[in-house]
Structures are given as structure tokens and as C-alpha cells.
Amino acid sequence: GAELTKAEREFNEWINNSVGAIMFLNMRSATLQLLSMTNFIDMGYNNPARAAQAFASKDYWKNLLFIWQSPWMKSRGEKGGRTIQEEELIAAVSGSKNPVNSLIAFLLEKGFTPTSIADRLAICFGGASYLTNGIRHYKKQGFSEEEAKAKAFLDLQQKAKEF
Numbered sequence: 001g002a003e004l005t006k007a008e009r010e011f012n013e014w015i016n017n018s019v020g021a022i023m024f025l026n027m028r029s030a031t032l033q034l035l036s037m038t039n040f041i042d043m044g045y046n047n048p049a050r051a052a053q054a055f056a057s058k059d060y061w062k063n064l065l066f067i068w069q070s071p072w073m074k075s076r077g078e079k080g081g082r083t084i085q086e087e088e089l090i091a092a093v094s095g096s097k098n099p100v101n102s103l104i105a106f107l108l109e110k111g112f113t114p115t116s117i118a119d120r121l122a123i124c125f126g127g128a129s130y131l132t133n134g135i136r137h138y139k140k141q142g143f144s145e146e147e148a149k150a151k152a153f154l155d156l157q158q159k160a161k162e163f
Helices: 006-040 048-056 059-069 086-093 099-110 114-140 145-161
Strands: none
Touching (some): 048 059, 048 114, 059 114, 114 145
């Protein structure tokens, strides 16, 4: 191929540095966004001990995916109707030493931007334990599984509006 002129090399370097600076700011914003997942921990039915128990339960990832694919979550900024199947998500995080990193890599591969991923992950990671414990809470009060899930999901949406 033809050699680049000095001006072309400088322009390419400027473009690459600009993209790097924007991605740095985008990743910083995304990282700060992830901190909001702790907003779902409270002194009610999703206190720190119960949140940890929920995270260790088999229902956690199922509830995370339920939140992720809900019309409510899609309305928070998902464009183009991208969906993720439960099998794909489980395959992406199964056997991983760091399921969070595996999930982020999987979502980036699917075409989500870092800030969009962070916003949704903060709600999904914090909200999955909140939803899991909410379902348990309402089932103890005598509600059916379906009723308990509906009530707990409404609680989750309300909690998300608070921050």
C-alpha cells in the first residue's frame, strides 16, 4: 500500500486519541453508573444478608434475566429490540471465574454501549436480589408465585424510580 503523508499520520493519530478519550469518559461514566446497584439494598426484605443469600440462590440469574428482558427495562434505552435468550446468558457466565466480566464481554459483543450496559446492569444486579427477596416476602404472606412476582416487580420499579 501507499505510504501515508505526515499530515495523514497526524490526522489518524488525532482520531485515535480522540476515540480513546471519549471511550475513557464513557467507561468512567459507566463505572460510576454501576455503583447505583447498591441502592436496592435496604433494611427491609433486601437487607445486606438477604441480598447475599439471594445472590447465591439459583433464582438470582433467572430473575436478573427476567428484569433484563422486561418491557420496562427495554424502555430504559434498549434500541433495536435486541434480546438475549436465557441459554445464551447462562452459557456466557457458566464456569467463569468472573461472571460479571464474562457478562460485560458478552453484552459488548452483542452491541450494547458501556453506559447503557452499566445502567441496565446496575438495575439488574441490584434488582435481581431485590426481586428474589420480594418474591419470597410475598409468598410468605400467602400470595401465589405469580402474584408474588408481580408485586415484587412493581416494588422493584418503584425502588428504581427513587434514585
